[in-house]
Amino acid sequence: MQTNNNDVTPCGIIEGFFGRSWSWDIRKNYAQFLALNQYSFYIYAPKSDKHLRKHWQDDWPLAEKKALLELRQTYHAAGVQFGIGLSPHEIYLNQSNNQRAQLDQRIRQINQLEPDILCILFDDMRGDIPGLAQIQTDIAHQAAAISNAKKIIFCPTYYSFDPVLEKVFGAMPENYWRTFAQQLDKGIDIFWTGEKVCSPNYSTEHLLQVTELIGRKPFLWDNYPVNDGAVKSNLLQLRAFDKDHSQLTGKVAGHAVNPMNQAWLSQIPLASLPLAYREKENYSPASAFTNICNDLCGTALAKQLQNDIEQLQDCGLKNLTTTERQILRETYQRFGSNPYAQEIVAWLNDEYLFDPACLTE
Structure with missing residues (x-):
């Protein structure tokens, strides 16, 4: 190769x-x-x-x-x-x-x-x-x-x-x-x-x-x-x-x-x-995350992702309260057609359900 x-x-x-x-x-x-x-x-x-x-x-x-x-x-x-x-x-x-x-x-x-x-x-x-x-x-x-x-x-x-x-x-x-x-x-x-x-x-x-x-x-x-x-x-x-x-x-x-x-x-x-x-x-890693978010997502969304990273990656969907989930949903819906934000909204809407065929976690 x-x-x-x-x-x-x-x-x-x-x-x-x-x-x-x-x-x-x-x-x-x-x-x-x-x-x-x-x-x-x-x-x-x-x-x-x-x-x-x-x-x-x-x-x-x-x-x-x-x-x-x-x-x-x-x-x-x-x-x-x-x-x-x-x-x-x-x-x-x-x-x-x-x-x-x-x-x-x-x-x-x-x-x-x-x-x-x-x-x-x-x-x-x-x-x-x-x-x-x-x-x-x-x-x-x-x-x-x-x-x-x-x-x-x-x-x-x-x-x-x-x-x-x-x-x-x-x-x-x-x-x-x-x-x-x-x-x-x-x-x-x-x-x-x-x-x-x-x-x-x-x-x-x-x-x-x-x-x-x-x-x-x-x-x-x-x-x-x-x-x-x-x-x-x-x-x-x-x-x-x-x-x-x-x-x-x-x-x-x-x-x-x-x-x-x-x-x-x-x-x-x-x-x-x-x-x-x-x-x-x-x-x-910290600098890479910041710079990549800015390059790919735009400054405003990058800042939002950095603010919410603990909820998105550490807390996770099941541990979010109904209110927290709704606030995040409304926040990322404001970014309109941005595909990165759209995927977060879809995730918050349970559109990525776990496949039980995955046995190894």
């Missing part, structure tokens, strides 16, 4: 959340936003796309396939790499030749989109199966052999030390991560979310431990600012990325950020990550 001139670590976003999906227009608009902020890739992997998950064997209908082709062209025109995330839902529960033939066919269908990146994703699936790591390794190798993508990224079922994964998906098989270190092609990257599914930061000690464990530097799947979980769906995660993110260069293979359901508001924290990588020890 190519990197930009200012950052040796490839950074991008992965549209990989549950709940209310982005529109095709929003996805297209993000190409310019990512290019302007020196992100190098976008990965299409929404949990709502059944043709990537439970019905992964089936190609998209013609209208969706056309939309994806146009999306890829839009990103290429902006100089941003385009990726697809395929989750062959529990393919390993039926180890028939037919399933493997269907995987071959599906990868060839995805090849028609000419993606730069192909992700094979086994998150959110049952994992307490003997020999699972070897089975998943074989599937990843099979997909990589057929794919025309330049980069393959693999997501294991257990992608963190967080005990919630075993609680939800079953006990992790013995030697699970060690098998990938020994058997998975070193040219294939491995997604990792940190010590938790939603990790606030990534210590050097942790990243070195994971590098040893999986036999390569982890490719971060950063679950900030995503807010699709039972708790975080009540929050708007707007603050800039943590100071520790400025110290990640050289310790990770890449950095993919999972944004919020609110596409416009996601731009506020997203714009800060490349700054953290570039500015290193000079990076200030």
Whole structure:
């Protein structure tokens, strides 16, 4: 994967959340936003796309396939790499030749989109199966052999030390991560979310431990600012990325950020990550938040967001009184057609409901 001139670590976003999906227009608009902020890739992997998950064997209908082709062209025109995330839902529960033939066919269908990146994703699936790591390794190798993508990224079922994964998906098989270190092609990257599914930061000690464990530097799947979980769906995660993110260069293979359901508001924290990588020890999250809000939202809305950040990000929707919610609603309605303000109003109106399919918070 190519990197930009200012950052040796490839950074991008992965549209990989549950709940209310982005529109095709929003996805297209993000190409310019990512290019302007020196992100190098976008990965299409929404949990709502059944043709990537439970019905992964089936190609998209013609209208969706056309939309994806146009999306890829839009990103290429902006100089941003385009990726697809395929989750062959529990393919390993039926180890028939037919399933493997269907995987071959599906990868060839995805090849028609000419993606730069192909992700094979086994998150959110049952994992307490003997020999699972070897089975998943074989599937990843099979997909990589057929794919025309330049980069393959693999997501294991257990992608963190967080005990919630075993609680939800079953006990992790013995030697699970060690098998990938020994058997998975070193040219294939491995997604990792940190010590938790939603990790606030990534210590050097942790990243070195994971590098040893999986036999390569982890490719971060950063679950900030995503807010699709039972708790975080009540929050708007707007603050800039943590100071520790400025110290990640050289310790990770890449950095993919999972944004919020609110596409416009996601731009506020997203714009800060490349700054953290570039500015290193000079990076200030507080200054970044202030400057980005001013640049994206305009001075008046930026000031309002800074005044309300504790209610929006710390208190959250469920803890707001009826009066507090109404005051906020009236405040942001005054900004009219400003898309950032409109998303706050929609959030206050319960238009971003929690999707119970999200199990890992």
